[in-house]
Amino acid sequence: MKDSYDILVVGGGPAGAVAARTAAEAGLSVLLVEKRSAVGVPVRSGESIGKDELLEFIEAEQRFIKAEIDSSVLIGPDSSKKTIHDGETIILDRKIFDRELIWRAAEAGAEIQVHARASAPIMEGEKVCGAVIEQHGKRYEVRAKIVIAADGIESKFAKWAGIDTTIPLDGIKSCAQYLVNDIDIDEKEMQFYISPEDAPGGHLWIFPKGKRSANIGVGILGTESADGKRACDYLNHFVEKNYPNGKITERSVGGVPVCKPLKETAADGILIVGDAARLSNPVTGHGIYNAMFTGRLAAEAAVSAVKNGNTSKEFLMAYDRAWRESDMGKEHERNCLVKENMA
Amino acid sequence: MITIRREVCGYCGACVSVCPSGALELIDAYLSVDSVLCKPKCKLCSTVCPLGAILRSEE
Numbered sequence: 564m565k566d567s568y569d570i571l572v573v574g575g576g577p578a579g580a581v582a583a584r585t586a587a588e589a590g591l592s593v594l595l596v597e598k599r600s601a602v603g604v605p606v607r608s609g610e611s612i613g614k615d616e617l618l619e620f621i622e623a624e625q626r627f628i629k630a631e632i633d634s635s636v637l638i639g640p641d642s643s644k645k646t647i648h649d650g651e652t653i654i655l656d657r658k659i660f661d662r663e664l665i666w667r668a669a670e671a672g673a674e675i676q677v678h679a680r681a682s683a684p685i686m687e688g689e690k691v692c693g694a695v696i697e698q699h700g701k702r703y704e705v706r707a708k709i710v711i712a713a714d715g716i717e718s719k720f721a722k723w724a725g726i727d728t729t730i731p732l733d734g735i736k737s738c739a740q741y742l743v744n745d746i747d748i749d750e751k752e753m754q755f756y757i758s759p760e761d762a763p764g765g766h767l768w769i770f771p772k773g774k775r776s777a778n779i780g781v782g783i784l785g786t787e788s789a790d791g792k793r794a795c796d797y798l799n800h801f802v803e804k805n806y807p808n809g810k811i812t813e814r815s816v817g818g819v820p821v822c823k824p825l826k827e828t829a830a831d832g833i834l835i836v837g838d839a840a841r842l843s844n845p846v847t848g849h850g851i852y853n854a855m856f857t858g859r860l861a862a863e864a865a866v867s868a869v870k871n872g873n874t875s876k877e878f879l880m881a882y883d884r885a886w887r888e889s890d891m892g893k894e895h896e897r898n899c900l901v902k903e904n905m906a
Numbered sequence: 907m908i909t910i911r912r913e914v915c916g917y918c919g920a921c922v923s924v925c926p927s928g929a930l931e932l933i934d935a936y937l938s939v940d941s942v943l944c945k946p947k948c949k950l951c952s953t954v955c956p957l958g959a960i961l962r963s964e965e
Contacts, residue, residue, distance in 0.1 A: 598933070598934055599934055599935070600934065605916075605917070605935075607918055607919075678934070680933065680934065715919065716918075716919045716920065716922070716923050717919025717920075717922035717923055717931075717932045718923070719922070719928070719931055722928055723928075728923070729923070729924065729925070729926045730923045730924050731924070732924060732950055732953060732954060735920060735923060735924060735954060737920055737954050737955070737956045738918075738920075738956055739916075739956045739957070785920075785924065785953065785954045788953050788954055788955070788956070789953065790958060793955065793956055793957065793958050794956035794957075795956055795957050795958070814916070815916065815918075816916035816918040816920070816956040816957055817916075817918040817919070817920060817956070818918060818919060818920025818921075818923055818924075818954065818956075820923065
């Protein structure tokens with residue numbers, strides 16, 4: 564680890580990896596720190612992404628594709644079914660996919676450090692100038708012209724830098740998911756159960772991961788969560804009832820932001836991307852595409868800022884405007900309205 | 907104050923995101939709580955937890 568870089572990326576998920584790759588490809592010096600000892604685990608994702616969305620960032624490789632889906636079935640409270648054919652969806656293996664994205668960043672020239680945690684920002688007045696990195700019991704002060712906060716749902720970096728990132732209880736889905744094997748499913752079809760019995764304020768999903776295997780998960784609105792009525796309770800109930808002989812080989816939990824995005828996703832010396840910026844889809848919970856999309860846009864803004872010698876908030880807000888004005892940003896705004904009207 | 911049931915926690919970070927005081931932090935796979943910042947009457951983290959891993963001790 565050096566003591567200074569052009570760009571410091573905090574977090575090694577899809578947002579951080581794409582940001583690091585983009586900035587490194589433009590010739591900047593980049594350090595990416597991931598606090599976990601490995602990238603891609605534990606999985607906290609339904610692992611689905613539109614095929615076209617995926618292809619904007621990486622070629623479709625069989626290594627990280629578990630299933631290709633051609634239809635979605637929505638199942639209502641009265642067991643009514645509606646089938647939607649809305650383009651192809653890929654179910655990823657995030658353990659492999661996330662590592663592939665990180666490898667691409669490394670290939671482009673970014674330095675990757677795992678089990679390395681940004682524990683505090685280095686501030687000069689209001690300006691973020693780097694971070695304290697803790698790794699294997701050692702402490703490093705790493706200065707950077709710009710920090711890209713890609714630290715996900717549990718994002719602390721932007722909060723330390725003075726930006727309010729707290730999610731209200733009615734702005735988060737509390738989720739639990741099992742990878743269930745040896746079950747009868749149509750491996751080309753995703754299912755969404757939308758009813759207050761299965762998932763109050765949210766939905767339950769079945770995303771096939773190949774033959775006889777699927778991610779079965781539930782997300783409920785934070786305000787609906789209570790003892791005996793938690794995401795894991797709804798999931799256990801559903802799986803025991805519908806797949807009593809399924810073999811659970813992976814359990815994961817997570818929070819998905821379904822609130823509005825941060826009011827501002829840039830400040831002096833810092834850009835905030837992906838789940839850290841609260842940019843997952845508030846209706847479906849999808850977040851991988853928005854993470855990669857904003858990761859790339861943030862890196863492009865950072866490259867321009869470094870080349871212009873201006874890393875002020877005023878300059879970096881070009882990133883904030885860029886994603887809000889993009890198709891992704893407009894769709895996100897529409898989805899926020901849909902979510903508000905559902906409540 | 908809260909008690910974290912470490913044998914239940916799935917270290918997902920949902921609790922960290924709703925904590926208004928910044929008292930929680932997920933350090934690698936270890937959820938830590940700052941007892942100075944943690945507000946006595948608040949129970950947001952314990953509510954949102956998908957697994958019920960956070961107990962709130964009564965005042």
